[in-house]
Amino acid sequence: MKSIILFAFLSVCCAVARAQEDSLWGIAKNGVDIDEITVKADKNNLEVQMKLPQNIVKLDKNFIETNFSGSLMQSLSLIPGVQAMNIGSNVSKPVIRGLGFNRLAVVENGIKHQGQQWGHEHGLEVSQFSLDEVEIIKGPAAMIYGSDALGGVISLKDNVLPEKQRESRVLFFVRSNNASFGFSANTEGIKDKFFYKLCLSAEKYSDSKVPVDSIQYYSYYIKLKDNRLRNTAGKNGDATLTLGFQGKKLKSTLNISDVYTKSGFFANAHGIEIRLSQIDFDKSFSDIDYPFSTANHLMAVSNNTVKIGRSSLNFDLAFQNNSREEFSEPTSHGYMPKPDGFLERSFYKNTFSFNAGYKMILANHNLHLGINNEFQKNSSGGWGYVLPSFESTANGMYFCDKFYAADNLILSAGVRADFSSMKIFEYKDWFKTPLQNGDSAFVTRSEDFLKHFGSFVFSCGLNYEVGDWVLKCNLGKSFRTPLAAELGSDGINYQIFRYERGNKDLQPEISYQADFGVNFQKNGFTFYFTPFLNFFPNYIYLNPQSRYVEGLQLYEYVQNEVFRLGGEFQADYALKKKAEFSLGGEFLKSKQLSGDKKGYGLPFSQPWSIVNTSKYFIERKRKGNECYVSVTLKYTGAQKNIVPPEKPTPGYFLTNLSAGKKIVLKKTELSADFSVENLFNKVYYNHTSYYRLIDVPEAGRCFSMKIEFKF
Amino acid sequence: MIKKFLTISAAAFCLCGSMSCNKDEDKKDTEKPSFDNTGATPVEGGKYLPGDTIFVHQIFRDNEELGSFNIEIHNNFDGHSHSTETAKTISKHGDHEHGDVENAWVFNQSYDIPSGQKVYTADLKIPIPETIAEGDYHFMIRVTDKAGWQEIKAVSLEIED
Numbered sequence: 035m036k037s038i039i040l041f042a043f044l045s046v047c048c049a050v051a052r053a054q055e056d057s058l059w060g061i062a063k064n065g066v067d068i069d070e071i072t073v074k075a076d077k078n079n080l081e082v083q084m085k086l087p088q089n090i091v092k093l094d095k096n097f098i099e100t101n102f103s104g105s106l107m108q109s110l111s112l113i114p115g116v117q118a119m120n121i122g123s124n125v126s127k128p129v130i131r132g133l134g135f136n137r138l139a140v141v142e143n144g145i146k147h148q149g150q151q152w153g154h155e156h157g158l159e160v161s162q163f164s165l166d167e168v169e170i171i172k173g174p175a176a177m178i179y180g181s182d183a184l185g186g187v188i189s190l191k192d193n194v195l196p197e198k199q200r201e202s203r204v205l206f207f208v209r210s211n212n213a214s215f216g217f218s219a220n221t222e223g224i225k226d227k228f229f230y231k232l233c234l235s236a237e238k239y240s241d242s243k244v245p246v247d248s249i250q251y252y253s254y255y256i257k258l259k260d261n262r263l264r265n266t267a268g269k270n271g272d273a274t275l276t277l278g279f280q281g282k283k284l285k286s287t288l289n290i291s292d293v294y295t296k297s298g299f300f301a302n303a304h305g306i307e308i309r310l311s312q313i314d315f316d317k318s319f320s321d322i323d324y325p326f327s328t329a330n331h332l333m334a335v336s337n338n339t340v341k342i343g344r345s346s347l348n349f350d351l352a353f354q355n356n357s358r359e360e361f362s363e364p365t366s367h368g369y370m371p372k373p374d375g376f377l378e379r380s381f382y383k384n385t386f387s388f389n390a391g392y393k394m395i396l397a398n399h400n401l402h403l404g405i406n407n408e409f410q411k412n413s414s415g416g417w418g419y420v421l422p423s424f425e426s427t428a429n430g431m432y433f434c435d436k437f438y439a440a441d442n443l444i445l446s447a448g449v450r451a452d453f454s455s456m457k458i459f460e461y462k463d464w465f466k467t468p469l470q471n472g473d474s475a476f477v478t479r480s481e482d483f484l485k486h487f488g489s490f491v492f493s494c495g496l497n498y499e500v501g502d503w504v505l506k507c508n509l510g511k512s513f514r515t516p517l518a519a520e521l522g523s524d525g526i527n528y529q530i531f532r533y534e535r536g537n538k539d540l541q542p543e544i545s546y547q548a549d550f551g552v553n554f555q556k557n558g559f560t561f562y563f564t565p566f567l568n569f570f571p572n573y574i575y576l577n578p579q580s581r582y583v584e585g586l587q588l589y590e591y592v593q594n595e596v597f598r599l600g601g602e603f604q605a606d607y608a609l610k611k612k613a614e615f616s617l618g619g620e621f622l623k624s625k626q627l628s629g630d631k632k633g634y635g636l637p638f639s640q641p642w643s644i645v646n647t648s649k650y651f652i653e654r655k656r657k658g659n660e661c662y663v664s665v666t667l668k669y670t671g672a673q674k675n676i677v678p679p680e681k682p683t684p685g686y687f688l689t690n691l692s693a694g695k696k697i698v699l700k701k702t703e704l705s706a707d708f709s710v711e712n713l714f715n716k717v718y719y720n721h722t723s724y725y726r727l728i729d730v731p732e733a734g735r736c737f738s739m740k741i742e743f744k745f
Numbered sequence: 746m747i748k749k750f751l752t753i754s755a756a757a758f759c760l761c762g763s764m765s766c767n768k769d770e771d772k773k774d775t776e777k778p779s780f781d782n783t784g785a786t787p788v789e790g791g792k793y794l795p796g797d798t799i800f801v802h803q804i805f806r807d808n809e810e811l812g813s814f815n816i817e818i819h820n821n822f823d824g825h826s827h828s829t830e831t832a833k834t835i836s837k838h839g840d841h842e843h844g845d846v847e848n849a850w851v852f853n854q855s856y857d858i859p860s861g862q863k864v865y866t867a868d869l870k871i872p873i874p875e876t877i878a879e880g881d882y883h884f885m886i887r888v889t890d891k892a893g894w895q896e897i898k899a900v901s902l903e904i905e906d
Binding site (some may be wrong): 418575578579580581582583585587623630631633634676679682 | 804811812813814853854887890892895899
């Protein structure tokens with residue numbers, strides 16, 4: 035097997051390149067004239083290429099608005115290679131090419147978002163209403179972003195200079211499945227060289243509906259009342275303020291945002307002994323009972339860029355405070371007596387980040403030199419233990435060169451070094467456990483220790499343009515520092531009913547990846563195909579054992595060799611002002627090459643899928659007043675390549691419909707969109723959903739409506 | 746140039762793809778262990794008195810190799826049900842009475858199965874303490890195989906005078 039991998043990489047090295055997907059996708063969705071598309075796309079394409087040697091899908095505000103869904107990740111999951119790991123209908127985590135949790139980085143205004151992304155039930159705490167643009171890098175991007183970015187990067191920006199002198203926007207939306215309703219209000223403006231943006235939003239939703247009347251979980255047989263998942267209601271509210279200055283030499287923005295969420299956990303599948311609950315969950319489907327979680331993410335970012343001749347210098351400074359609390363009814367379990375209070379777990383994390391970069395143009399070379407520094411302090415609390423308190427630092431420096439070898443050929447290369455540390459604080463049970471010798475003691479779940487990690491990574495690639503084709507290749511090494519939970523956990527994970535044991539000796543996870551890209555664009559037709567090969571010499575894997583510890587199955591963190599390959603394709607065709615047609619797809623294979631689970635794949639691997647969207651425009655005499663009707667068909671294959679404790683997931687076919695109309699009145703624009711998801715109320719399971727393991731199907735038919743005023 | 750590039754990369758990709766995938770089916774265990782319920786005790790709806798002994802007789806089977814098993818007994822004073830119980834017992838749960846949760850019996854014990862076994866018969870005696878709260882209980886058996894697959898079985902018991 036090793037020789038195959040070696041061969042793979044050698045063959046890749048011969049033709050180093052990197053997939054590039056242009057922003058056409060976002061633009062083609064808006065239904066602008068083909069000529070406009072070509073012009074815009076080319077310009078945008080070039081801009082995107084100038085920015086990074088990496089593979090980027092760039093999406094604008096319109097994409098997010100047009101594909102508005104229950105959560106940002108659900109909207110983004112329409113892009114081949116991007117998936118949402120859903121936890122109920124309004125919370126989801128990002129996954130790129132099958133890698134999620136801490137194997138991808140979410141970056142907000144250049145700063146890595148640091149929430150509690152390691153946890154299974156923790157969603158992404160960002161506001162989707164304030165975003166100006168989204169960039170998705172599929173594949174390793176550790177060069178600029180450091181640890182975690184080995185699967186990819188989702189880069190969000192909401193500090194872009196407003197397009198108009200002054201604009202406001204109010205949006206209302208309702209969704210039928212979980213009786214969700216909400217609004218967002220944005221206002222932004224420019225005065226001389228200063229600009230401001232303000233965004234407020236709020237949403238409330240009830241228990242989600244699934245198209246079945248009962249489910250089976252952990253051998254429990256659960257009847258659902260009115261097809262609703264008990265206690266999955268929630269609410270959230272966000273506020274974002276951006277203040278900016280844009281002069282000829284200096285651009286400076288300050289961005290302050292706060293995202294709050296409160297959401298119930300599916301009551302039948304969470305907590306220690308929920309069946310002993312005295313709560314009548316069925317009295318209302320809109321209230322949030324125990325167990326529930328609250329999360330608040332406060333983020334302040336200052337981005338500054340100074341231009342000096344043909345070079346530029348940037349400084350980003352940020353502070354983040356993430357506080358997450360999980361509440362449930364206190365119950366005794368095993369040797370743990372009934373605890374006081376409802377706070378089962380809490381995580382309070384402060385993160386300070388500082389990035390600096392220097393870019394200069396020297397003859398045909400674009401040089402980029404930079405440093406990243408990050409300090410995190412996490413305090414865990416509550417009566418349930420899952421993650422130790424820790425302090426971590428990460429310091430990295432990088433140097434990249436982009437060489438314009440010819441008019442149509444760009445060569446890129448870069449190196450990066452990182453030094454990080456992880457200090458874990460001791461945790462002892464607050465109750466005594468009997469020992470074998472007859473005594474009893476407060477069991478130590480994690481010991482005090484300090485670990486240092488060092489990493490060296492590289493990346494090299496080329497872009498080659500010939501006629502209507504762009505060919506790309508990239509070879510890169512990325513890394514990820516082990517998490518506190520992976521190093522220091524030793525106890526029952528009540529979220530998933532298993533005993534998890536960390537490993538102090540874990541090494542930073544390394545990933546080598548080769549990406550190819552074939553792009554074609556002509557006369558309203560665009561096409562790309564972006565396959566990749568990926569090898570992890572030491573993938574950190576939570577391995578299910580055959581032993582029981584404290585009455586639950588033991589899962590241990592180990593490091594295994596893993597090989598993965600996959601790819602995406604997308605073809606778009608726009609028929610002048612009349613219709614748009616697109617066909618996209620993705621596939622992924624993964625395999626463990628060593629360890630106990632040699633021959634198995636990786637958990638949460640999505641099966642292949644194909645999505646087809648056909649959109650027809652109905653012309654109107656007045657410009658801007660068009661209507662559209664659109665049908666999306668998605669076929670997802672079965673996933674049979676499973677690892678314990680997964681279940682094989684059958685394939686499914688989904689149909690979504692949407693229609694919308696715009697009305698332009700002088701300076702006011704009114705638009706209304708109506709859509710139906712899962713039109714035929716199909717019972718289907720998403721292999722990458724958190725609730726898949728407990729046999730909860732995805733949401734049933736959902737009607738939604740969105741009305742927006744711009745003035 | 747372009748054709749060459751496409752051909753080379755496509756060939757390299759397909760080669761790696763096929764070589765890495767065609768051994769996919771190599772002896773990978775995707776089967777859970779199972780319970781053979783021939784003569785298994787305790788039986789569904791079994792009646793016991795505090796101070797009695799539960800005689801456990803259970804046969805486990807696996808296609809490759811069994812791992813270990815665990816027995817857990819918890820109260821069913823709230824009348825919840827498990828999918829592996831029979832329909833008769835589930836309907837009976839409708840008119841349950843809430844017991845004394847504080848003094849409910851909790852039993853949780855894990856047992857090893859000698860390595861290399863595809864079939865294993867467990868015979869155990871579990872004494873019921875005299876002082877526990879009376880009422881409906883659930884008797885749960887979990888079994889794993891070497892690969893880490895787990896299967897669960899639940900049996901309802903009545904412990905009362």
